[in-house]
Amino acid sequence: MPANTTFRPPSVAQVEVAGFWGARVDAVASRTADILYDRCVEARMLEQIDPDIPSPGVVIPFHSMSPTGNEFTGATVTTQMFWDSDWGKTIETAAYSLYRRRNDELERKIDAVIDLFGKLQQEDGYLSSWYQRIQPGLRWTNLRDCHELYCAGHLIEGAVAYFQATGKRKLLDIMCRFADHIGEMFGAEPGKRKGYCGHEEIELALVKLGRVTGQRKYLELARYFVDQRGQQPHYFDEEARARGADPKDYHFKTYEYNQSHKPVREQNKVVGHAVRAMYLYAGMADIAAEFADDSLRTALERLWNDLTSKNLYVTGGLGPSAANEGFTSDYDLPNETAYAETCASVALVFWASRMLGVGPNRRYADVMEQALYNGSISGLSLDGSRFFYENPLESRGRHNRWKWHRCPCCPPNIGRMVASIGTYIYGLGERAVAVHLYGDSSIRFEVEGREVVLTQASRYPWDGAVSIKFDMDRPLRFKLHLRIPGWCPRAQLTINGEGVDVEDVLADGYVTLDREWEGTDVIRLDLDMPARRIYANPRVRQDAGRVALARGPIVYCVEEVDNPEPLHSLVLPSATSIEAVEAPDLLGGVVTLSGQAVADRSSDWGDTLYRSARPVREQTMVRAVPYFAWDNRQPGEMRVWLRDEP
Amino acid sequence: MPANTTFRPPSVAQVEVAGFWGARVDAVASRTADILYDRCVEARMLEQIDPDIPSPGVVIPFHSMSPTGNEFTGATVTTQMFWDSDWGKTIETAAYSLYRRRNDELERKIDAVIDLFGKLQQEDGYLSSWYQRIQPGLRWTNLRDCHELYCAGHLIEGAVAYFQATGKRKLLDIMCRFADHIGEMFGAEPGKRKGYCGHEEIELALVKLGRVTGQRKYLELARYFVDQRGQQPHYFDEEARARGADPKDYHFKTYEYNQSHKPVREQNKVVGHAVRAMYLYAGMADIAAEFADDSLRTALERLWNDLTSKNLYVTGGLGPSAANEGFTSDYDLPNETAYAETCASVALVFWASRMLGVGPNRRYADVMEQALYNGSISGLSLDGSRFFYENPLESRGRHNRWKWHRCPCCPPNIGRMVASIGTYIYGLGERAVAVHLYGDSSIRFEVEGREVVLTQASRYPWDGAVSIKFDMDRPLRFKLHLRIPGWCPRAQLTINGEGVDVEDVLADGYVTLDREWEGTDVIRLDLDMPARRIYANPRVRQDAGRVALARGPIVYCVEEVDNPEPLHSLVLPSATSIEAVEAPDLLGGVVTLSGQAVADRSSDWGDTLYRSARPVREQTMVRAVPYFAWDNRQPGEMRVWLRDEP
Structure with a gap:
């Protein structure tokens, strides 16, 4: 299938992590994975999939599903x-967590959930708790709005992960039967429906299914869904008319919402619902790699450029608007009202990692890192128990983590991403290993049938020093690709103490070392990691006159608890030097950034609202903490973009 | 009734205006007044009040009435x-316009409207096209939500104005009968309902009715409505239960929305719907003056302080939130999303002018002027034909004037205010005349039974030089009060060429000249009117690091048509000198403000979204125009608060 030059992520089983990501994975494996299952039960989600009990709950209309920030109380x-889909992601999170920590009780519960799906599945392979239990008789009548194939996709991903983690085939077999049924219903062949899902996801899931089963038909079905999207006559128009509805009577007005406004190869702007867009592009990237499809690749590069040059928050968040949970217009990146759904950043990680499928390239890995360390894991509290749906870059103190959500897509999404972090750190090619991300970890892989264990030791992202060693029973020749991050002003590399000129061997932002490696070799990479100021393109109205702080891959924010409030009074003059300070007891151990700032003084302003004299300035200190860790202490104001002055 | 020290506005008939206000009044008298009638007809509002034809239209539920910005198309x-109420204000605007310009056709049409109201009125005096034609049988069942007494109030105001302008009593008699009926239904006396309106207005209207008819009972009814508001047991609770509803099931959640959360004398925060609040306070000010009620006066002063020190836009706009069309929290003054309804600024003018009822005081007149020259008349296009409902202080170019509105309250409100501008310029007391505002105009009044004509000549607000002369047939002693605006750094005064030390005779921001005046006397007042910078209290988060420009009473804005865009790139350094430039051919003749600014350059930024280097600065010119005149040319960006740098 893949050409020799393609790179694939390792399996979760191949990578062990410690350090920064170890702590995050531990939080998921020890808390989040169980919490996801428990919350699903509290929300009565078991009842929906259990065919032996009456159909539960209250059906709420499609358009009232938008998240409200309310916690799940059990009352409604x-x-x-x-x-x-939430079961699918919960199963997937549980599966990856089992590599980290045995959890027999959770495994037993997941087995029981799978049993219910098995009982629910129809003779013909069809499986949907919604259409079997809540809206019987209506299956395949509204692909545009009703997430039918999306749900299948997430259950497939869960099935693949659970099979890989436990060896248990039951859900995998269930989902293969359902995938076969889907393949009978949909496709380019005469007599099949020309449909595809309004919420992309099935595409990338079928690629996973094809890879794990070795069945090319699943890859081909995925390719069909990608190719058919946006073709004329438009399936969603025809489908609406078939159910007696006016296609124009569409809540979101435009098919840009679900990226079916034109065929995917003609798309050049990231539009609509952000998570849908990212899932589509991830699926396209898989198909581009599996089928060596340059036309898809070209479209993806245009879309990548559009996202990263005009529509991405500095945190790696995306999709500024709550109205469509997605994109608006170029350079529109409001901070306080940023939607920036956790799922969207997670999905960007999925897309970026797949763009690395044709080889190491900093263009993709830098953004993957940006989303990983900032706008995605901000969605999970440090202890793994509470969640953000939206990830704004500014708050007056009332945006706080919640226990659960009416639309609980984000918790299991961030859970499965964190628990499978090893698959993003490394990439494996033919006689090649790429180190996309740094940090304490090791990966097992084979070269010429012999096992190699590559071990990184690093305090990354808090320190840029990385050492890499190998463990193998005889010398082996392979390529080692080491990423030099775009944010790094100076990188020094030695092999067994001998310096290597990084610039000499740099291609696409990676150092490539092609040699025969021995078990005694020691590579040292020192990435300079100064605190830095970030300015936004002047076209971004919301960041005009503002500056953000970062160090290495970490974007910072200021929180009320550490600073004089109100935070809008703080100004960071350009002459201020920003100092990195180790804070081992803060927020699980972080590096903070501190500097001298000035603040508009309101205490002596008096009782007037306006005056002709500028506010008096007073000296103060500013202390910034990693954005991902905000709102883990008392609630308060937060902002990423501080006022800047030359 | 009023004590000797009270001041009352002159009637519209007593004042003639030219210059700045003359042009505005001409626009209303020659265009707006007719347009208001025509749009009402287009909206099929005649059909609602005509008892001889079937009840028209589609009833829309209360909560879908919030304005959408859509133009009235006639389609729906x-x-x-x-x-x-819109008829009432349309009649009022027409009435005042007749002083300026004879308009027999409009007068005939208004007479016909009045005839319909006459036919509609019930035997017992009751009059409501809604409750008689759309929801028969439900009268007086929902004072909280349904504007029943509010409509009566506006029709009373229209009746008083039309009687004064034309001498025609028909509508006045109709409304006296209705007011009598209201007085039978509501009041403190046993057997009467203890109700009052959810939307204040009847209070100030009854004061006008009392004054024009000389009937004290209307003043007393107004006082009852003021006194009863917010008393326990709460009328809106009882009324809800009486119609079988749960009082808690209230869309706006809190009675702060309609200022009935507590008795008015206990209120100390401006809360809820801004227009309702201003109408209430205006009515309270009337009652305070008519009944010399110091407890009301004390409450009003607290409320005034709360509004002007924490909750007023620099434009004199108020009520930042669309959700409640009103107030949120102290110092919350968002610019782009400012609701700042035209009606609210108009109503603030009403309140402020009534606060001058106990004597000239700059505390009130300055704010009246601020609202008059900025946030109120911004609601009317220069030609008098198009309207703003919301008056934001920043726009990306898509906030544009509309032809009509589903909730057409603002057009006739700004129309009646402008057409009666003379009543705000002057105040008349016993042997006293106060000049609250400057500008080409004259007022006729009597002293000792002799007519005095006071004539101002001034290019105000574009120039601070004012000359005042008298025309009278013999010398007369009276007090002349001249306001020295709070924005004025230096005022020079001469009488017949002899200097008067302003500070010596200044009290409450007014110069008081008490002498025997002769027809040959010439007063010259020179108000320095430099361009000035305005800074907001640092507690206003949205204006942090921003500066506004003003000159005299006029607040300025920058529009895209005059400046390099995007406007968020512009920075006004403190060293910049701001120059006032006469622009006689621009926007009907204005003074612009110009200065050197710098702008973040985006042209050479390239294709990246973020970088470590601050944007390059380039020199540019900024040209500001009066805020009230914005969006009278091509659509484009606008902002009042510019980026500031020390």
Whole structure:
């Protein structure tokens, strides 16, 4: 299938992490994974998939599903059409967590959930708790709005992960039967429906299914869904008319919302619902790699450029608007009202990692790192128990983590991403290993049938010093690709103490070392990691006259608890030197950034609202903490973009 | 009734205006007044009040009445419960306009409207097109939500104005009968209902009715409505239960929305719907003056302080939030999303002018002027034909004037205010005349039974030089009060060429000249009017690091058409000198403000979204125009608060 030059992520089993990501994975494995299952049960999601009990809950209309920030209280039970997907991601999170920590009780519970899906599945392979239990008789009548194939996709991903982690085939077999049924219903062949899902996801899931089963038909079905999207006559128009509805009577007005406004190869702007867009592009990237499809690749590069040059928050968040949970117009990046859904940043990580499938390239890995360390893991509290749906870059103190959500897509999404972090750190090619991300970890892989263990030791992201060693029973020749991050002003590399000129061997932002490696070799990479100021393109109205702080991959914010409030009074003059300070007891151990700032003084302003004299300035200190760690102490104001002055 | 020290506005008939206000009044008298009638007809509002034809339209529920910014197209006809009020204000605007310009056709049309109201009125005096034609049988069942007494109030104001302008009593008699009926239904006396309106207005209207008819009972009814508001047991609770509803099931959650959360004398924060609040306070000020009620006066002063020190836009706009069309929290003054309804600024002018009822005081007149020259008349296009409902202080170019509105309260409100501008310029007391505002105009009044004509000549607000002369047939002693605006750094005064030390005779911001005046006397007042910078209290987060420009009473803004865009790139360094430039051909003749600014350059930024180097600065010129005149040319960006740098 893949050409020799392609790179694939390792499996979760191949990578062990410690240090920064070790702590995050531990939080998921020891708390989040169980919490996801427990919350699903509290929300009465078990009842929806259990065919032996009456259909539960209250059906709520599609358009009232938008998140409200309310915690789940158990008082109001609502039934959601996308709950199967939440089970899928919960299963996937549990599966990855089992590599980290044995959890027999959770495994038993997941087995029981899988049993229910098995009982629920119809003879013909069809499986949807919504259409079997809540809206019987209506299956395949509204692909545009009703997440039917999306749910299938997430259950497939869960099935693949659970099979890999436990060896248990039951859910995998269930989902293969369902995938076969889907393949009978949809496709380019005469007699099949020309549909595809309004919420992309099935595409990338079928690629995973094809890879784990070795069945090319699943890859081909995924390719069909990608190729058919946005073709004329438009399936969603025809489908609407078939159910007696006017296609124009569409809540989101434009098919840009679900990226079916034109065929995917003609798309050049990231539009619509951000998570849908990222899932589509991730699926396209898989298909581009699996089928060596340059036309898809070209489209993806245009879309990548559009996202990263005009529509991405500095945190790696994306999709500024709550109205469409997605994109608005170029350079529109409001801070306080940023939607920047956790799922969208997680999905950007998925897309970026797949763009690395044709080889190491900093263009993608830098953004993957940006989303990983900032706008995605901000969605999970440090202890793994509470969540953000939206990830604004500014808050007056009332945006706080919640226990659960009416639309609980984000918790299991961040859970599965963190628990499988090893698959993003490394990439494996033919006689090649790429180190995309740094930090305490090791990976096992084979070269010429012999096992190699590559071990990184590093305090990254708090320190840029990395050492790499190998463990193998005889010398082996392979390529080692080491990323030199775009944020790094100076990188020094030695092999067994001998310096290597990084610039000499740099291509696409990676150092490539092609030699015969021995078990005694020691590579040292020192990435300079000064605190730095970040300015936004002047076209971004919301960041005009503002500056953000970062160090290495970490974007910082100021929180009320550490600073004089109100935070809008703080100004960071350009002459201020920013100092990195180790804070081992703060927020699980972080590096903070501190500097001298000035603040507009309101205490002596008096009782007037306006005056002709500028506010008096007073000296103060500013202390910034990593953005991902905000709102883990008492609630308060937060902002990423501080006022700047030359 | 009033004590000797009270001041009352002159009637519209007593004042003639030219210059700045003359042009505005001409626009209303020659265009707006007719347009108001025509749009009401287009919206099928005649059909609602005509008892001889079937009840028209589609009833739309209360909560879908919030303005959407859509123009009235005639395609969708919706019937509004507050249309009687729009007729009332349309009649009032027409009435005042008749002083300026004879308009027999409009007068004939208004007479016909009045005839319909006459036919509609019930035997017992009751009059409401909504409750008689759309929801029969439900009168007086929902004072909280349904604008029943509010509509009566506006029709009373229209009746008083039309009687004064034309001498025609018909509508006045109709409304006296209705007011009598209201007085039978509501009051403190046993057997009467203890109600009052959810939307204040009847209070100030009854004061006008009392004054024009000389009937004290209307003043007393007004006082009852003021006194009863917010008393326990709460009328809106009892009324809700009486119609079988749960009082807690209230869309706006809190009675702060309609200022009935506590008795008015206990109120100390401006809260809820801004127009309702201003109308209430205006009515309270009337009652305080008519009944010499110091407890009301004390409450009003607290409320005034709360509004002007924490909750007023620099434009004299108020009520930042669309959700409640009103106030949020102290110092919350968002610029782009400012609701700042035209009606609210108009109503602030009403309140402020009534606060001058106990004597000239700059504390009130300065704010009246601020609202008059900025946030109120911004609601009317220069030609008098198009309107703003919201008056934001920043726009990306998509906030544009509309032809009509589903909730058409603002057009006739700004129309009646402008057409009666003379009543705000002057105040008349016993042997006293106060000049609250400057500008080409004259007022006729009597002293000792002799007519005095005071004539101002001034290019105000574009120039601070004012000359005042008298025309009278013999010398007369009276006090002349001249306001020295708070924004004025230096005022020079001469009488017949002899200097008067302003500071010596200044009290409450007014110079008081008490002498025997002769027809040959010439007063010259020179108010220095430098361009000035305005800074907001540092507690206002949205204006942090921003500066506004003003000159005299005029607040300025920058528009895209005059400046390099995007406007968020512009920075006004403190060293910049701001120059006032006469622009006789621009926007009907204005003074612009110009200065050197710098702008963040985006042209050479390239294709990246973020970088470590601050944007390059380039020199540019900034040209500001009066805020009230914005969006009278091509659509584009606008902002009042510019980026500031020390």
